[in-house]
Amino acid sequence: MRTEPNRNGAKRLQILKSAAAAFRRRGYYGASVEEIARDLQMTKGNLYYYFRDKEDILFACHQYALDILLKMLKRVETGPRGPEERLRRIIVTFIHTMIDELGGTALTMDIQPLSPERLKVIIAKRDRFDQGIRRIVAEGIKTGAFRALDPKLITFAILGSMNWISSWFDPEGDASSVEIAEEFADYLLAGLKNLPSEARRQA
Numbered sequence: 001m002r003t004e005p006n007r008n009g010a011k012r013l014q015i016l017k018s019a020a021a022a023f024r025r026r027g028y029y030g031a032s033v034e035e036i037a038r039d040l041q042m043t044k045g046n047l048y049y050y051f052r053d054k055e056d057i058l059f060a061c062h063q064y065a066l067d068i069l070l071k072m073l074k075r076v077e078t079g080p081r082g083p084e085e086r087l088r089r090i091i092v093t094f095i096h097t098m099i100d101e102l103g104g105t106a107l108t109m110d111i112q113p114l115s116p117e118r119l120k121v122i123i124a125k126r127d128r129f130d131q132g133i134r135r136i137v138a139e140g141i142k143t144g145a146f147r148a149l150d151p152k153l154i155t156f157a158i159l160g161s162m163n164w165i166s167s168w169f170d171p172e173g174d175a176s177s178v179e180i181a182e183e184f185a186d187y188l189l190a191g192l193k194n195l196p197s198e199a200r201r202q203a
Contacts, residue, residue: 012050014040016064019057021103024166028058028110058110059118065107066125068097073132083140084193087158088185090133094162095181099169106166108159130155137192146192158188 018039022031033054037047051057072093076086098107111122133155140146162184169180 009050012060013064015042015047015050015057016061017101017103020061020101020105020109023058023061023109024103024105028054028113033057055113055115055118059114059122061102061105061109062111062114062122063125065097065102066122066129068101069094069107069129070125070132073129077132077135083136083143083145084189086136087133087140087192088189090136091158091162091185091188092181095165095184096177098162098165099177099180104166104169104171106163108163109166130159133158140192144194147194149192154192161188 015036019031019036022036022039025031026035031054033044033047036057037044040047051060069090073090076089079086081089094107098104108126111119114122134151137146137149137151137154141148141151165180165184
């Protein structure tokens with residue numbers, strides 16, 4: 001009887017990262033299981049030891065990324081930091097996950113190929129993450145750290161700007177994930193900060 005593969009093993013994670021890179025280069029439908037396996041010097045049969053099919057890999061990519069973000073969201077929401085530092089942590093972790101864990105693939109990559117049951121799971125997790133950001137923005141507005149803006153629209157703007165990184169990110173480029181994450185955090189937070197009236201006039 002075949003032993004069930006380790007669902008959190010190092011080889012499984014390698015497959016996810018290789019698949020995410022292939023999805024970024026060619027899209028879900030353009031990337032083949034053969035290509036993903038070849039990049040890892042595996043046979044397609046060996047890859048199927050860890051995943052049933054390409055949809056299974058796509059689902060696992062979403063699960064892996066969203067689980068990282070939701071764990072981080074829980075930590076920052078229960079921690080002592082104020083809303084500005086919480087939001088910075090979220091932005092930085094999101095970009096690190098996109099670049100370092102998924103090779104520059106947008107965390108909103110294709111979900112349409114997923115079965116209805118899997119789609120429901122992923123959408124529920126994405127909604128939890130979206131709502132967490134909205135809560136932090138709303139708290140920042142309530143405490144006066146952020147300007148009085150619509151938390152829903154601000155959350156859309158933040159997530160949209162970060163996911164757009166996948167359209168121009170070059171793994172061989174000069175900017176590191178650290179530089180990109182910090183500069184995006186500085187830029188996005190600067191537009192939210194509730195500066196004193198005098199400071200706004202001088203900006």
